[in-house]
Amino acid sequence: MVKWTEEERCTIREVWEKVDVDEIGPQILTRVHIVYPWRETYFGTFGDIFTNTSILNNPKVAHHGKVVLRSIDKAVRIMDRIQETHAALSRLHYECVDPDNFKLLGDCITISIACKLKEALNPQVQAVWQKFLCAVVEAMNSQNK
Amino acid sequence: MTFGSAKDKEVVKAFWTKLAPKADDVGADALSRMLVVYPQTKTYFAHWKDLSPGSAPVKKHGKTIMGGVADAVGKIDDLTAGLLDLSELHAFTLRVDPANFKILSHNILVVLAIVFPNEFTPEVHVALDKFLGALSRALAEKYR
Secondary structure (H helix, E strand, O other), X not given: OOOOOHHXXXXXXXXXXXXXXXXXXXXXXXXXXXXXXHHHHHOHHHOOOOOHHHHHOOHHHXXXXXXXXXXXXXXXXXXXHHHHHOHHHHHHHHOOOOOXXXXXXHHHHHHHHHHHHHHHOOHHHHHHHHHHHHHHHHHHOHHHO | OOOOOHXXXXXXXXXXXXHHHHHHHHHHHHHHHHHHHOHHHHHHHOOOOOOOOOOHHHHHXXXXXXXXXXXXXXXXXXXXXXXXXXXXHHHHHHOOOOHHHHHHHHHHHHHHHHHOOOOOOHHHHHHHHHHHHHHHHHHOHHHO
């Protein structure tokens, strides 16, 4: 289980307070689909996600972005039980999604948040935020073992 | 090492003209972040007096790194040949684990997102990610 200092908890919550799930969620998934297009494999039911224009305009991509961020919101609120609260999600993904993709998604989340927070995401804040994302990624891979 | 399509190269070169005036600051910030967020990378800089973000050695080396990236942009049509000397330096003298190239690349991308929040679109992101990946593979060419 990951241990958090009080300062780390504050830092993560301060970052998260600046994130509008409905605004940033679609941006993150759009970025993931454009930067890592092989993820198309996992989204066969999303319709046209084969060009940048179609990805940018795809409502299912936008919706899934919000779904992903709502699960991150849960992790922020229950930081001490991320593995437990994400066990069901991990089981849902484990036989169909290559685990490396969660790290790629994490990188895109950090970059999208960097666009929003700009200098407020200083090195120390980035370190804590990425520690948090590692915990979420580990939780998403927990049912693979 | 061939990199990307004609469009990818065009995107990288166009973005570089925006980035070039701020390259030194971008390099210093990316290196600062790497040392803080991935503390295991400090091992390569144990001889520096000060590894804190924005310190003099960090700024100087950030500038050196971005000088290398600028060189790579100029040699984008054949990164392997263009970066041979740098690859030998990293493989035989500096002995940097090539896994760290990806770590530094990630931090460069984070800084670009911060400094250019509107211009660092997904299309620019993918072209730069591919370019930094190709640059990293060219740097690792002489390792084995």
